[in-house]
Amino acid sequence: MLHYLFRRSVALLATLVVASLIVFLVIEVVPGDPASYMLGMNAQPDTVAALRAELGLDQSRTLRYLHWVSGMLHGDFGRSYTYRTPVADMVADRLWVSLPLAIYALTLSTLIAFPAGIWAASRRGRLADSAVMGFTQLGIAVPNFWFALLLVMLFAIQLGWFSAGGFAGWDSGVLASLKSLTLPAVSLALPQAAILTRVMRSSLLDVLHDDFMRTARAKGLSARQALLRHALRNAMIPVLTIMGLQFSFLIAGAIIIENVFFLPGLGRLIFQSIAQRDLIVVESVVMLLVFAVVMVTFLVDVAYAWVDPRLRHQRR
Amino acid sequence: MKWRSIVPGASLVLIVVSAALLSYLWTPFDVATLDIRHRFTAPGAEHWLGTDHLGRDILSMLMVGARTSIAVALVAVGIGMGIGVPLGLLAAARGQSWVDELIMRGNDLVFAFPSLLIAIMITAVFGPGAVNAIIAIGIFNIPVFARLTRGAALSLWTREFVLAARVAGKGALRISAEHLLPNITNLLIVQGTIQFSLGILAEAGLSYVGLGAQPPVPSWGRMLAESQTLISLAPQLALFPGLAIVMTVLGLNLLGDGLRDWLDPRMRRER
Numbered sequence: 001m002l003h004y005l006f007r008r009s010v011a012l013l014a015t016l017v018v019a020s021l022i023v024f025l026v027i028e029v030v031p032g033d034p035a036s037y038m039l040g041m042n043a044q045p046d047t048v049a050a051l052r053a054e055l056g057l058d059q060s061r062t063l064r065y066l067h068w069v070s071g072m073l074h075g076d077f078g079r080s081y082t083y084r085t086p087v088a089d090m091v092a093d094r095l096w097v098s099l100p101l102a103i104y105a106l107t108l109s110t111l112i113a114f115p116a117g118i119w120a121a122s123r124r125g126r127l128a129d130s131a132v133m134g135f136t137q138l139g140i141a142v143p144n145f146w147f148a149l150l151l152v153m154l155f156a157i158q159l160g161w162f163s164a165g166g167f168a169g170w171d172s173g174v175l176a177s178l179k180s181l182t183l184p185a186v187s188l189a190l191p192q193a194a195i196l197t198r199v200m201r202s203s204l205l206d207v208l209h210d211d212f213m214r215t216a217r218a219k220g221l222s223a224r225q226a227l228l229r230h231a232l233r234n235a236m237i238p239v240l241t242i243m244g245l246q247f248s249f250l251i252a253g254a255i256i257i258e259n260v261f262f263l264p265g266l267g268r269l270i271f272q273s274i275a276q277r278d279l280i281v282v283e284s285v286v287m288l289l290v291f292a293v294v295m296v297t298f299l300v301d302v303a304y305a306w307v308d309p310r311l312r313h314q315r316r
Numbered sequence: 317m318k319w320r321s322i323v324p325g326a327s328l329v330l331i332v333v334s335a336a337l338l339s340y341l342w343t344p345f346d347v348a349t350l351d352i353r354h355r356f357t358a359p360g361a362e363h364w365l366g367t368d369h370l371g372r373d374i375l376s377m378l379m380v381g382a383r384t385s386i387a388v389a390l391v392a393v394g395i396g397m398g399i400g401v402p403l404g405l406l407a408a409a410r411g412q413s414w415v416d417e418l419i420m421r422g423n424d425l426v427f428a429f430p431s432l433l434i435a436i437m438i439t440a441v442f443g444p445g446a447v448n449a450i451i452a453i454g455i456f457n458i459p460v461f462a463r464l465t466r467g468a469a470l471s472l473w474t475r476e477f478v479l480a481a482r483v484a485g486k487g488a489l490r491i492s493a494e495h496l497l498p499n500i501t502n503l504l505i506v507q508g509t510i511q512f513s514l515g516i517l518a519e520a521g522l523s524y525v526g527l528g529a530q531p532p533v534p535s536w537g538r539m540l541a542e543s544q545t546l547i548s549l550a551p552q553l554a555l556f557p558g559l560a561i562v563m564t565v566l567g568l569n570l571l572g573d574g575l576r577d578w579l580d581p582r583m584r585r586e587r
Contacts, residue, residue, distance in 0.1 A: 011424075014421070015421070015428060018425055019429070022425075023437070026438075026440075026441060027437070027440065029441060030440060137566065137569065140569060141562045141565040141566040143524075143561050143562075145521060145524050145540065146540055146554075146557075146558035146561065146562075149540065149543070149544060149547065150558070153547055153551055157547065248430045249430065251432075252430040252521075255432055256432070256521050259524075260544070271525065271526075279440060282436070282437075286433050286436065289430070290428050290429055290433065293427075293430065294428045297424075297427070
């Protein structure tokens with residue numbers, strides 16, 4: 001296990017280094033000088049030069065890259081070109097919206113998908129199974145931002161139960177905040193739940209014919225008991241893998257959904273920063289999200305190997 | 317008989333594709349002409365699906381928008397296959413070597429960037445546009461096809477007919493092209509269909525947030541974005557583009573499922 005952990009950690013580190021190089025270089029080739037952009041068209045050349053020095057833009061590329069990376073490792077993401085405030089503070093503020101939204105959506109999709117998948121698997125070939133599968137087929141095809149619009153039409157405009165957008169802020173109470181995150185979380189959770197239901201169902205069906213299931217039935221467990229006690233545990237590995245992979249889609253989805261509901265999260269921050277050419281913010285947020293995706297994949301892989309020792313020696 | 321889903325799937329796809337093709341020759345109304353006096357017309361005899369806030373015919377816009385969606389998704393799948401399949405074949409041919417390792421780690425790296433983040437970075441550099449959407453979705457497709465191809469090719473390399481070809485003196489390149497590729501075509505067609513449907517969804521998402529095709533080119537995603545502020549005034553504007561997306565994606569998914577069961581009987585598991 002230690003050897004496996006070491007090998008995976010080296011790969012993780014390499015991925016992060018290369019990813020940070022790519023992000024840095026892509027943002028480097030953007031035409032235009034941030035300093036002259038910040039100061040406007042009528043700026044004096046020496047003012048621009050002074051600001052360039054202040055922002056560290058007069059240093060060599062290699063130095064700036066090293067500075068950026070070592071800063072991030074210390075939690076210092078640099079200073080926003082537009083607002084002159086530390087990027088880390090802006091990100092931290094937004095994270096308090098994006099992270100709860102992601103967790104909320106993940107919880108909802110799990111709460112929907114697990115029972116639905118188990119139910120469909122236990123009634124394979126019957127009406128309930130076909131109904132669940134039909135719904136998942138539809139759930140995969142519905143774009144989450146359109147589903148969000150439909151939810152707004154029904155629950156915000158017709159029924160008036162929720163507001164059509166905006167975020168209450170955690171200061172105004174946990175319940176009010178969760179309420180303003182509910183429609184976004186539901187629209188994010190739908191496609192995830194649809195995929196997860198299918199994985200849960202097929203992974204359960206895969207183990208239903210295994211020998212240990214026959215043994216479980218033979219020792220007197222009912223089909224339902226055997227399913228819940230023995231099949232479920234064995235079916236969980238593919239399900240957990242897919243949940244890890246879905247994290248990347250969850251992030252992409254959240255960026256779009258935040259725009260539908262005007263939520264002040266990381267997704268909105270990226271788009272505002274692009275519009276304002278505040279590239280250091282774009283750079284740092286993209287890197288942060290890539291870091292999150294890579295870390296989740298890594299943790300899922302490690303958890304996987306921990307649960308199933310056979311995988312430690314396998315090469316992908 | 318799950319392969320029967322080919323029929324409804326193919327029908328839905330056929331409707332969308334013919335609507336897109338027809339739009340080159342004829343649309344009920346011209347999508348470039350604004351007719352402010354007839355804005356927000358409800359669906360009826362003249363405008364089947366109504367008009368938008370500028371008086372444009374929704375049905376005509378959906379037809380032209382289908383072109384954008386299909387073109388972006390199709391080219392993106394082409395990029396993914398064009399680069400991913402050769403990479404996967406190469407990785408399999410040089411299995412367990414540093415070439416293989418390099419290609420697979422490169423794949424992991426691309427997987428670390430959600431397609432939307434790629435699109436955002438490209439947009440930050442070059443500005444928004446349909447071409448950038450194609451590149452972003454295309455890049456995301458490369459590792460999908462590379463992995464699939466490598467996995468399938470690796471198992472084929474151990475088969476007798478490949479051994480026979482090696483004995484006959486064929487090199488890795490010829491074996492990959494002449495013997496492996498034909499054997500994985502079915503797999504690629506099925507995955508291509510699925511990536512195509514994911515591409516339609518991704519394009520819609522990108523153009524919804526303004527990173528896809530730019531005005532005046534109609535696109536389903538932007539129609540939805542424009543409808544959002546008018547949602548209480550004219551809800552039908554938000555309805556039809558969404559239905560068009562669902563119809564296309566659903567059709568492609570059904571087609572993909574059906575094709576998989578039809579082309580590869582081994583996959584026809586007892587489900």
